[in-house]
Amino acid sequence: MRRPEILAPAGDRDAIAAALAAGADAIYFGLDDGFNARARAANIPSADLPEIVAWIHRGGARAYVTFNTLVFESELATVEDLLRRVAAAGTDAIIVQDPAVALLARALCPALEVHASTQMTASSPAAATLLAPLGLSRVVVPRELSVDEIRQYAAASPVPLEVFIHGALCVAWSGQCLSSEAWGGRSANRGQCAQACRLPYDLVIDGEIRELGDVAYLLSPKDLVGLDHVPALAEIGVASLKIEGRMKGPAYVATSVNQYRRAVAEAVGDPVVETPELPVDRASLEVAYSRGVSPGFLGGADHQRLVEGRAPRHRGLALGRVTSVDGDWVTVVADPAQQPNTGGRAIGVETPTGRRATDVSAAPAPRAGMGVVFDRGAPEDHEQGGPIFAVELAPDHLRLRFGQPGPDLSRVTAGDFVWITSDPRVTKAGERAVATGQLPLGRIAVSLEVTGVANMRLRVGARIHLHHASALLTQRDASRLRPEASIARVPSRDASTAFVAQLDRKEVVVTSASPLAAARGAGLTSELLADKLGAFGGTPFHLEALDTSALAPGLHVPVSELKELRRELVALLDAEVVRVERVVERDSMIDRVRLEVTPAPRRHDPTATAVDLALPEALPPLVVPLCRTDAQLDALIAAGAPEVELDWMELVGLGRAVGRARDAGLRVGIATMRVQKPGEERIDAHLAKLAPDSILVRSWGSLAFFAAGEPGPTLHADFSLNVTNSITAGWVAGHGVESITAAHDLDREQLLALLEAAPRGRIAVTVHHHIPTFHTEHCVYAHLLSTGRDFRTCGRPCEQHAVSLIDRVGLQHPVVVDVGCRNTIFNAQAQSAASLVPELLVAGVRRFRIELVRETGDETRALYEAYAALCGGTMLPAEVVRRAAVHEQFGVTRGTMRTLTVIR
Numbered sequence: 001m002r003r004p005e006i007l008a009p010a011g012d013r014d015a016i017a018a019a020l021a022a023g024a025d026a027i028y029f030g031l032d033d034g035f036n037a038r039a040r041a042a043n044i045p046s047a048d049l050p051e052i053v054a055w056i057h058r059g060g061a062r063a064y065v066t067f068n069t070l071v072f073e074s075e076l077a078t079v080e081d082l083l084r085r086v087a088a089a090g091t092d093a094i095i096v097q098d099p100a101v102a103l104l105a106r107a108l109c110p111a112l113e114v115h116a117s118t119q120m121t122a123s124s125p126a127a128a129t130l131l132a133p134l135g136l137s138r139v140v141v142p143r144e145l146s147v148d149e150i151r152q153y154a155a156a157s158p159v160p161l162e163v164f165i166h167g168a169l170c171v172a173w174s175g176q177c178l179s180s181e182a183w184g185g186r187s188a189n190r191g192q193c194a195q196a197c198r199l200p201y202d203l204v205i206d207g208e209i210r211e212l213g214d215v216a217y218l219l220s221p222k223d224l225v226g227l228d229h230v231p232a233l234a235e236i237g238v239a240s241l242k243i244e245g246r247m248k249g250p251a252y253v254a255t256s257v258n259q260y261r262r263a264v265a266e267a268v269g270d271p272v273v274e275t276p277e278l279p280v281d282r283a284s285l286e287v288a289y290s291r292g293v294s295p296g297f298l299g300g301a302d303h304q305r306l307v308e309g310r311a312p313r314h315r316g317l318a319l320g321r322v323t324s325v326d327g328d329w330v331t332v333v334a335d336p337a338q339q340p341n342t343g344g345r346a347i348g349v350e351t352p353t354g355r356r357a358t359d360v361s362a363a364p365a366p367r368a369g370m371g372v373v374f375d376r377g378a379p380e381d382h383e384q385g386g387p388i389f390a391v392e393l394a395p396d397h398l399r400l401r402f403g404q405p406g407p408d409l410s411r412v413t414a415g416d417f418v419w420i421t422s423d424p425r426v427t428k429a430g431e432r433a434v435a436t437g438q439l440p441l442g443r444i445a446v447s448l449e450v451t452g453v454a455n456m457r458l459r460v461g462a463r464i465h466l467h468h469a470s471a472l473l474t475q476r477d478a479s480r481l482r483p484e485a486s487i488a489r490v491p492s493r494d495a496s497t498a499f500v501a502q503l504d505r506k507e508v509v510v511t512s513a514s515p516l517a518a519a520r521g522a523g524l525t526s527e528l529l530a531d532k533l534g535a536f537g538g539t540p541f542h543l544e545a546l547d548t549s550a551l552a553p554g555l556h557v558p559v560s561e562l563k564e565l566r567r568e569l570v571a572l573l574d575a576e577v578v579r580v581e582r583v584v585e586r587d588s589m590i591d592r593v594r595l596e597v598t599p600a601p602r603r604h605d606p607t608a609t610a611v612d613l614a615l616p617e618a619l620p621p622l623v624v625p626l627c628r629t630d631a632q633l634d635a636l637i638a639a640g641a642p643e644v645e646l647d648w649m650e651l652v653g654l655g656r657a658v659g660r661a662r663d664a665g666l667r668v669g670i671a672t673m674r675v676q677k678p679g680e681e682r683i684d685a686h687l688a689k690l691a692p693d694s695i696l697v698r699s700w701g702s703l704a705f706f707a708a709g710e711p712g713p714t715l716h717a718d719f720s721l722n723v724t725n726s727i728t729a730g731w732v733a734g735h736g737v738e739s740i741t742a743a744h745d746l747d748r749e750q751l752l753a754l755l756e757a758a759p760r761g762r763i764a765v766t767v768h769h770h771i772p773t774f775h776t777e778h779c780v781y782a783h784l785l786s787t788g789r790d791f792r793t794c795g796r797p798c799e800q801h802a803v804s805l806i807d808r809v810g811l812q813h814p815v816v817v818d819v820g821c822r823n824t825i826f827n828a829q830a831q832s833a834a835s836l837v838p839e840l841l842v843a844g845v846r847r848f849r850i851e852l853v854r855e856t857g858d859e860t861r862a863l864y865e866a867y868a869a870l871c872g873g874t875m876l877p878a879e880v881v882r883r884a885a886v887h888e889q890f891g892v893t894r895g896t897m898r899t900l901t902v903i904r
Contacts, residue, residue: 007240011246016055026240072724087584090582100593104589121173121176130701130735144677166224177197204804255284278433302789311375318417328401328403329399332398370422374416384407386407445465446462455517462510512557518555621847623848625644626645658692684705729758739764741765741849764845765836798821848867862883
């Protein structure tokens with residue numbers, strides 16, 4: 001059985017220290033140069049990186065740098081320089097979103113491991129197979145996969161998997177969230193998440209507002225606690241269990257790392273190494289930070305459990321409900337039937353929202369000094385809270401006394417929920433962990449081999465096993481790799497760091513100053529040598545094994561020399577731990593990599609057609625509308641559109657739509673799902689059987705499916721592949737893709753820079769659309785219009801109703817369901833890039849796309865005819881914008897939330 005690595009988050013030095021003290025196997029962090037998905041974290045100055053990596057390595061852990069954002073064309077040189085510095089510092093791996101970063105890293109320093117971030121949306125083994133040639137040594141799977149789906153993924157993946165096990169959940173698929181761009185003028189794909197999922201929304205059903213009481217945070221999921229799933233994931237053989245939290249403090253990091261380290265040890269049968277100063281009860285996990293507890297998607301979809309909707313921020317641990325307030329005293333009763341569905345102790349009881357409470361928490365007895373908050377379902381309305389001054393316990397209730405500083409008890413009423421939000425024990429444990437982790441001791445295992453015969457010098461070889469491999473082995477399995485018969489096992493200070501798969505061994509040798517002489521007594525026994533040579537206290541090392549099989553018995557050297565040998569060993573081993581042995585290319589590799597991955601123009605292909613041979617400027621521009629309803633398709637047929645793309649909610653209706661469009665003489669394209677999970681290749685197979693003229697490819701898995709098949713439909717890549725630079729564009733084009741829709745993260749200047757460097761004529765541009773703000777596995781329809789946990793039990797309310805969400809400024813954002821029962825929340829306001837069209841034509845763009853959501857047939861025809869006239873040169877951009885009544889913007893240029901008006 002493989003022992004999964006425990007991967008800890010760190011936003012600053014204190015978090016790194018806490019992670020090391022708690023026993024993390026690896027630590028991931030970002031640099032303050034940017035290009036990481038947590039730009040608001042403190043992050044690490046890149047000038048300090050060599051020191052930070054050496055510190056982490058001395059702590060027996062690996063160092064991963066997050067490089068998990070998209071890269072614009074103008075930034076490629078900056079990225080290349082930063083990659084050199086990251087590699088030269090001895091960083092073990094980078095975590096990347098953009099294929100261009102992986103390709104540049106592979107060219108600059110093949111020894112630097114590359115892990116595919118969850119931001120890459122590598123959601124299936126087919127995606128991993130497609131992406132593996134980028135040089136990947138690991139894939140971080142999306143948080144939306146269940147344990148069963150991860151098992152299926154792992155069985156077919158060519159690279160090891162990393163799984164999120166604890167922390168905050170994004171409601172949208174990572175890499176597929178555009179809410180920050182649409183409403184905040186900044187991009188989550190660039191590390192600038194505005195957390196629009198944590199804002200309140202009203203629900204609109206078929207045009208009518210549905211009252212939900214105190215449930216307003218409809219897109220704010222509870223936090224993930226995956227402790228119960230650790231054994232199954234270890235059995236599957238995942239390489240790493242990842243803890244989310246680069247924005248959180250050292251108490252959270254130390255508490256979570258310690259508990260998952262223990263859980264892994266128990267799961268694989270390794271000794272559990274106690275860290276007495278760190279709490280091990282589950283309640284501490286919730287107090288350290290929690291928006292409520294759930295298993296996320298690890299147990300499968302449960303739309304009733306994932307989102308409760310009463311609060312978007314830290315709640316902690318559910319304590320009970322207020323029954324009365326008397327002066328400075330508040331009486332609280334633990335009433336399971338009244339607990340909100342965010343950690344209540346009852347199973348199967350009705351909650352205030354009419355759904356079932358399924359989470360189980362064991363609230364500890366409150367103590368003076370703990371912090372509480374009083375929750376009346378209005379978290380933005382000056383919630384009251386503060387530290388407890390005294391506690392009185394009774395069999396059926398408890399009384400809490402408050403003082404100053406403390407809550408305004410005049411604002412606390414019977415019925416308020418009470419949460420434990422802080423515990424001095426957890427906070428102090430984090431502080432102690434920071435102090436301990438500044439100089440992590442004894443975490444690197446050392447194996448000693450002592451050899452010698454009379455009249456020769458004593459020889460001591462020391463070998464360390466560093467974490468320079470993709471996954472760990474259990475001690476039980478690692479012992480099979482060490483067949484030496486005469487090895488004295490030494491109890492490990494931290495057994496979790498003893499061995500790694502594909503052992504990366506570093507060895508040093510020292511010899512005694514004096515030759516070995518006959519001993520008067522027992523001589524150099526294993527016990528004596530372990531005591532004098534292996535006494536590594538106060539250093540990063542501990543003695544794991546001692547081999548004396550090649551040492552003749554009855555020999556002696558002075559004890560003082562043994563101690564000196566130990567000091568020499570420590571100095572040499574420490575140098576080995578921090579030594580960086582890798583070659584980093586100094587010349588720029590950007591042009592070379594771009595040339596290697598970009599396919600040659602088809603005009604050099606002897607099988608190319610006359611259209612293939614034409615330069616982009618010689619081809620007429622084409623406006624390609626994507627429609628979602630029969631009325632829209634009918635309007636496009638009537639308008640004489642030559643080509644159409646179809647994105648239907650269900651496959652039967654899609655088949656009929658394909659037939660109608662084909663009968664009308666249109667070229668027909670079909671959009672794949674935006675995400676392909678394990679087993680969903682069958683949906684792509686069904687799309688292929690419909691024999692469309694083209695496929696709009698929206699996921700890496702779908703690209704793998706259609707690129708690997710027999711010559712079939714033309715492939716067009718959609719915006720969801722997140723192409724923002726010429727290297728990634730060339731790599732995608734190299735998989736047989738005819739056109740690539742530019743990512744929505746680009747503004748005008750960035751788009752023009754991409755067009756200048758990318759294969760001419762291969763970039764398509766969406767000139768009219770409602771930005772798909774959230775693409776989520778969580779179904780709003782099932783959650784709020786049914787009691788079902790998934791598509792099998794929800795009753796499919798999406799087939800009878802149309803749902804929208806109203807934001808704080810009154811805009812209605814449509815919620816649309818795809819064939820995989822995933823929801824896309826589209827921006828209320830359509831967005832146009834009409835004014836850019838003349839420049840785009842000059843830059844060689846010939847494929848212009850418009851996307852429809854809930855437009856009527858009349859609106860659809862008017863939009864299509866206006867953009868067709870614009871691209872044909874018979875209508876000016878201003879007239880198009882006037883007729884379409886849209887907000888004119890392309891990409892991330894400014895916030896739009898407060899300036900838009902509602903358009904269908």
